[in-house]
Amino acid sequence: MRLKSLEYVEIGDILGKPVYDDKCQLLLAKEVKLTLNYIERLKKANIQCIYIEDELSEGLEPTNVVSDELKIRSVSAVKTVFKDISERKGNNYNVKDINSIKNVVDEMMRVIYDNPETLYHMTELMGTDMYTYNHSAEVAVLSMLVAKRMKLSENFIQKIGVGAILHDIGKMQIPGEVLNKVNPLEKEEVKLVKEHVQFGYDMLKDNDFISPISRQIVLLHHEKLNGEGYPYHLSGDQIPIHVRIVTMCDIFNAISSNRAYKDRLNADEALELIRTEAVYELDRDIYYHLLKVVNIYPVGTLVQLSTGDVAIVIKENVDAQTRPVVQIIREKKRAEQLDLMDYLTVFITKTIEM
Ligand SMILES: [Fe+2]
Structure with a gap:
């Protein structure tokens, strides 16, 4: 099995993994032989890459840290919580939903501790419409893997996971047209997008179920070591370690995943870009830990x-x-x-x- 961009997919290709739509419902099942009709359906759902089975990749199985089933469940839980919290505008939480996030993080923890050798790589199972939720789940797994490599305590890692899942929750208050805009944003729009950190923090600040460590991640994940980040232009040691971890993983995942407005970079290209362009912005030690947990060339590449x-x-x-x-x-x-x-x-x- 190997990953193939939709633009290279041909009629007759066999699907190696199921593909899901923006409601986490099955769009196409595993082992389906692609027809023109199916390919059109994938394009319509904004799917960028699929796993295919072919002669070249016969017998090869890419190993994922998190199973497809847990991934789908995580994304679905993230989506429910994001919607719930934004509709209630921060008050009257549905405790059950917050617990579902914690349960997902706990499950991710168990998987990570049970399979210490497994490396992280992106799994494409959904279309770009699911970007925010998918990205949140991916950043959580990645941040937890990095934190584990840094030998932080389990309790701390769990809080990092929750913060990482919720880091962009404030984006629920920003119109989709702005978030997914293909053309460069207007000045006012840039300002609005930057406010997602404060929106997110405000949504969670009175929530006793979420640790201050997790909340700090939501508020500060766009701060940069050189003081050029936002909202407070913090620099160096003013930015706590848990925030730095999530910032690094957020940037890595964003540039190595599919968005409506740009082509995806492969893991090797994304890591190289961070190394060369973000040397003054991001924590170098964390970068080296990231290098150790990311699967640069997964089986089937x-x-x-x-x-x-x-x-x-x-x-x-x-x-x-x-x-x-x-x-x-x-x-x-x-x-x-x-x-x-x-x-x-x-x-x-x-x-x-x-
Ligand atoms: Fe963000």
């Missing part, structure tokens, strides 16, 4: 090697992620196997699509 050959990743290397085991592709078939740990002069130059 097509890559170009420095030799010019195209290959497919067949086994990840947890200790040296840029050097997985690959299989060269010749005439659309998998040929010789190459463990990049044994061939140190050969390296991956980029991920490709076909």
Whole structure:
């Protein structure tokens, strides 16, 4: 199984994983053979990538930290809570909904602790309409993985998870036309978008069920180490560690996922962009922890090697992620196997699509 952008999908491709719509309802089941009609349906639902089964990726299974089932449940819980809290304007919480977020975070915790070797990579199961909810769930898992690598306590990690899930809840008060606008935002619109941190904090500030650590993440996740963030232009040590973790994971996930207005960067490109462009804004130590938990080349990824050959990743290397085991592709078939740990002069130059 491998991930394929919708623009490369062909009639006859077999779906490797189910695809869901914006209500978390099944849109197309696993093993469905794609017809023109189905492809149109995927486009209409704003699906950007799907998993397909083909000869090239036969027998390859990308391993996800969080199962598809838990992912769908998380996204659905996030959506319910976001809607509920924004409709009630911060008062009279539905405690059951807040508990559902905590339950999801607890489940994520269990998965992360039970599978310490599993690396994170994006799983595309839903369309961009679900972006905010999907992004929230992804940032939570990623932040918790980073926090665990930093050896923070379980109790602290749980609060980081809740804060990370809720970090953009204030966006519920910003019109969708502004959030998803393709053209550059007007000055007033930029100002409004920036207010999502305060909106979010206000929604949660009287909520005793949410720890001050989680609330701080909501309010401060756009602060930057060099003082150029918002809302308070905090700098350096003024920004707490739990906030820094979520800020890093938020940026990484946002630039490596699909949005209506831009093409997605692959994990390797996203990490490189953060390394080169955000050196003064983000915490360097956290960046190195992020590097260790992100699966840069998941099983099934097509890559170009420095030799010019195209290959497919067949086994990840947890200790040296840029050097997985690959299989060269010749005439659309998998040929010789190459463990990049044994061939140190050969390296991956980029991920490709076909
Ligand atoms: Fe945000």
